[in-house]
Amino acid sequence: MEVGGGLSARRCSYCSSPAIYLRRYSGEYLCRRHFMESVEARVRRALRGKLRGRLRVGLAVSGGKDSLTMAYIMWRLSRRHPETELVGLIVDEGIRGYRDRSIEHARRLLEQLGISYEIGSFEEEFGVTVDELVRELSVRIPCSYCGVLRRRMLEMLGRRLGVKAILTGHNANDLAETVLLNVIQGNIRHLVQELEVGEGYIPHVTPLRYVPEAEVVLYAYLAGIDYFEDSCPYVPYALRREIRDFLNTLENRHPGIVFNVLSAAERMRRERIPTRPCKICGYPTTRETCRSCEMLEEIRRLKRERKRKLTGQRHPVIPGG
Structure with missing residues (x-):
């Protein structure tokens, strides 16, 4: 990626204005207007066939660059489509000093754009926070718990607000990282299978799927x-962080690698798997018990174990007593 000063002598590939950005994987030089228009065009492409008719759409907003950029672009596009109503979905996972601060950014932008929103809390809905998982329940890497429960929280908010689709801020790099993560962890079936949309399922859509992370930042x-x-304080412990660094190195050396990974994954998708209601919560799943319910039961087990340990410390057994 090349931005700014080094391009001062270059002109936009589509007009005579000064270029501010070189899109290395395509060779395009772009001025401010054509860069922003091209990003918005990619969002429209990602949404093609996904949102139809009069409907309410949920925007999963965290306060970071990706979700706020997604929300801003959707607001711009929705002005041409008044039949689409936007509503913000904010999840508070309970990461003190991080999520509480990011939520303020999310609320501020949504209020500026006139988009109503609702906040869902891990502590209120699930009886646990991510901080508690790490500090009290000894879960060293909470990312899998957080990811699964965050998705469930978004679905709960979506049902509560009657949305027909949930839009997330995952960009092209995020999705390519997920592909590589599944390969490394041996989850090949996640690459070749696609969930069938059944009753009770709210589809998740990624408007930024064709926009690289660097272009999200510039937009x-x-x-x-x-x-x-700021980054989540628990990110350094995640395998995804290492994959992200690896992918960034490859993209810098070989522009277009991110899109190649995504294209390969999309071509591999062949099988559609049906969903059924979870026997505990009723949410759609491919198994008898959904991953969210399994994790919540595991959290309850960890809490019981911790309580027994604390009780044992308060009432030690005296030998020979």
Whole structure:
């Protein structure tokens, strides 16, 4: 990626304005207007055939660059489609000093755009926070718990607000990372199978799927979006972080690698698997018991174990007593 100063002598590939950005994987030089228009065109492409008719759409907003950029672009596009109603879905996982601060950025932008929103809390809905998982229940890497329960929280908010689709801020890099993560962890079936949309299922849509992370950052800067920049304090422990660094290195050396990974994964999808209601919560799943319910039961087990240990410390057994 090349931005700014080094391009001062270059002109946009589509007009005579000065170029501000070189899209290395395509060779395009873009001015401010054509760069922003091209990003919005990619969002429209990602949404093609996904949102039809008069409907309410949920925007999963965290306060970071991706979700706020997605929300801003959707707001711009919705002005041409008044039949589409946007509503914000915010999840508070309970990461003190991080999520509480990022939520303020999310609320501020949604209020500026006139988009109503609702906040769902892990503590209120599931009786646990991510901080509690790590500090009290000894879960060293909470990312899998957080990801599964966050998705469930979004679905709960979506049902509560009557949305027909949930839009997330995952960009092209995020999705390519997920592909590589599944390969490394041996989850090949996740690459070749696609869930059938059944009753009770709210489809998740990724408007930024064709937008690389670097272009999300530049768009946010040009649009004046005030996003929360800090990373989750638990990210350094995640395998995804290592995959992200690896993918960024490859993309810098070989522009277009991210799109190649995504294209390969999309071509591999062949099998559609049906869903059925979870026997505990009733949410759609491919198994008898959904992953969310399994994790919540595991959390309850960890809490019981911790309580027994604390009780044992307060009432030690005296030998020979």
